[in-house]
Amino acid sequence: xxxxxxxxxxxxxxxxxxxxxxxxxxxxxxxxxxxxxxxxxxxxxxxxxxxxxxxxxxxxxxxxxxxxxxxxxxxxxxxxxxxxxxxxxxxxxxxxxxxxxxxxxxxxxxxxxxxxxxxxxxxxxxxxxxxxxxxxxxxxxxxxxxxxxxxxxxxxxxxxxxxxxxxxxxxxxxxxxxxxxxxxxxxxxxxxxxxxxxxxxxxxxxxxxxxxxxxxxxxxxxxxxxxxxxxxxxxxxxxxxxxxxxxxxxxxxx
Numbered sequence: 001x002x003x004x005x006x007x008x009x010x011x012x013x014x015x016x017x018x019x020x021x022x023x024x025x026x027x028x029x030x031x032x033x034x035x036x037x038x039x040x041x042x043x044x045x046x047x048x049x050x051x052x053x054x055x056x057x058x059x060x061x062x063x064x065x066x067x068x069x070x071x072x073x074x075x076x077x078x079x080x081x082x083x084x085x086x087x088x089x090x091x092x093x094x095x096x097x098x099x100x101x102x103x104x105x106x107x108x109x110x111x112x113x114x115x116x117x118x119x120x121x122x123x124x125x126x127x128x129x130x131x132x133x134x135x136x137x138x139x140x141x142x143x144x145x146x147x148x149x150x151x152x153x154x155x156x157x158x159x160x161x162x163x164x165x166x167x168x169x170x171x172x173x174x175x176x177x178x179x180x181x182x183x184x185x186x187x188x189x190x191x192x193x194x195x196x197x198x199x200x201x202x203x204x205x206x207x208x209x210x211x212x213x214x215x216x217x218x219x220x221x222x223x224x225x226x227x228x229x230x231x232x233x234x235x236x237x238x239x240x241x242x243x244x245x246x247x248x249x250x251x252x253x254x
Contacts, residue, residue: 004085005056006030007032007089008025008032008234009032009077009090009093010025010033010034010035011035011064011094011096012034012064013032013036013096014046016192017096017226017227018096018097019042020223020224020227021230021231022050022057023046023050023053025227028234029055030091030092030234031057032055032057033060033077034057034060035059035060036060037097040059047059056084064095064119064123064127065115067118067122074134078134088134089134091139093128093131093140094142094144095128096230097123099119100196101158103158104154105157112158116158116159117162120159120162124169137182138180138239140182140233141173141185142184142186142187142230143187144187144188145167145170145186145187145245146159146160146163146188147188147190147252147253148160149161149164150253167188167245170184170245174242174243178242183233183241185244185245187246188245188247188249189248190211192220192221192223193221202220208220214252215249216250216251218250221250225250229246229248
């Protein structure tokens with residue numbers, strides 16, 4: 001009997017780290033579901049690239065801030081999977097979607113704080129909750145944090161604090177889902193050259209130089225530095241890694 005192809009769902013998979021992770025996961029032999037917030041064209045390109053590797057892929061629109069849409073999203077994904085695989089289940093859920101907030105404490109508005117909480121914590125919590133009945137035993141959950149949960153840089157108080165919350169939540173997930181042999185881990189990238197946060201790390205030469213000078217390996221990170229780690233956690237080789245924070249920052253602020 002042919003082994004069933006495993007399936008990973010990654011939010012925010014149309015660009016940046018999410019796109020790179022989706023591609024690396026597909027290269028490991030998994031089928032991939034990605035979500036995008038607004039750029040369907042880019043998402044469709046990622047799907048086509050994954051299909052060119054010989055893997056199945058599909059993209060769905062999802063705003064992880066809108067928790068009220070999660071039930072319908074889970075049903076849509078489940079209907080698609082049941083029709084195409086005979087099961088409504090996935091194996092790995094990667095909570096990657098997110099936005100940046102750079103503002104000093106005196107300037108942060110309640111609306112800004114609520115946005116970060118809703119997208120990066122509440123969205124992660126409830127999307128995972130909704131998918132729990134449809135994650136296969138022995139599967140995995142991968143959350144994305146940030147080096148900013150370990151070191152403090154002015155302007156990132158809200159973002160870094162909420163990511164620290166995601167790291168603690170991940171340990172609770174690992175503990176509570178252990179009886180189902182579902183692993184939960186969190187990856188904490190350092191500063192990466194993407195369009196995240198308006199492309200600050202990539203496009204601002206002063207910020208890029210600061211990051212490079214603060215990093216043991218002497219440069220800012222690239223999406224290729226992160227995607228393979230996400231993909232590794234979607235393999236049996238990583239089956240004994242559980243409840244862990246994996247920082248991938250090149251040795252930033254050691």
